[in-house]
Amino acid sequence: MLIDSHCHLDYLQRDGDLDEVLSRARAAGVSPMLTISTKLREFDLVRSIAEAHADVFCSVGVHPHEAESEPETTTDQLVALAAHPKAVGIGETGLDFFYEHSPRDVQETVFRAHIAAARETGLPVIVHTRDAEEETIRILRNEMGKGAFPGLIHCFSGTQFLADAVLELGLYISISGIVTFKKADDLREVVATVPIDRILVETDSPYLAPVPHRGKRNEPAFSAHTARRVADLLGLEIAELEAATTDNFRRLFSKAEF
Structure with a gap:
């Protein structure tokens, strides 16, 4: 069993072949899958995909790109939506200072609302961070001081x-197909240091397809390529990596029943 801990099945559904995508994932041994919310105004679609498939779960949240268009996102709102049986995580949320599609202060406010929802529900917060490492760590440490959250x-x-x-804070690290890219040597060095009990794999599909599918639309079945690369870096057999990441997913996303 290999779990795709982060994909965007609502984006793939727009291509009209979601059933085939899911079939290919299962045939590759990838199941279950966690489909991620990026906009509360489109959460109904994300939730409906999870409701339609026993091996699909979902999260509820607002991507930092969308923070300005959904600036009134509240902890209470997130907690209420996360009560759904298939909603097992809060996010994705965080800071993106590379594109800055939303003002930094708005991103931070919305990020903190998500963390508060994670603390209240016990569901893990799914953090996106790009060109904002110091700010992300500052917020995570500050919020952890108010009370622990996964x-x-x-x-x-x-x-x-x-x-x-993030490991010091007790959080987990999820690895995407970037780890297979030719110029990702620095990332591979870091991944090799992550404890086996704190690592997950994901596709972030339809983005970031791993080698040998680089440049194509990504999909959950391609998790296998990322997993093999991570296993190599950690000196593990692929079966060991699959077992460990499945255990880690169960521990972190404990609401997901499968």
């Missing part, structure tokens, strides 16, 4: 500094 950095592509900080 979470992970998704699509990790950061530095050893970021990895060490």
Whole structure:
């Protein structure tokens, strides 16, 4: 069993072949899958996909790109939506200072609302961070001081500094297909240091397809390529990596029943 801990099945559904995508994932041994919310105004679609498939779960949240268009996102709102049986995580949320599609202060306010929802529900917060390592760590440490919460950095592509900080806070690290890219040597060095009991794999599909599918639309079945690369870096057999990441997913996303 291999779990895609972060994909966007609502984006894939727009291509009209979601059933085939899911069939290919299952045939590749990838199941269950966690489909991620990026806009509350489109959460109904994300939730409906999870409701329609026994091996699909969902999260509820607002991507930092969308923080300005949904600035009134509240903790109470997130907690209420997360009460759905298939909603097992809060996010994705966080800070993106590379594109800055939303003002930094608005991103931070919305990020903190998500963390508060994670603390209240016990569901993990799914953190997106890009070009904002120090600010992300500052907020995570500050919020952890108000009370513990579970979470992970998704699509990790950061530095050893970021990895060490989030691991110290008790959070997990999820690895995407970036780890297979030719110029990702620095990332591979960091991934090799992550404890086996704190690592997950994901696609972030339809983005970031791993080698040998680089440049194509990504989909959950391609998790296998990322998993093999991570297993190599950690000196594990693929079956060991699959078992460990499944255990980690169950521990972190404990509301997901499968």
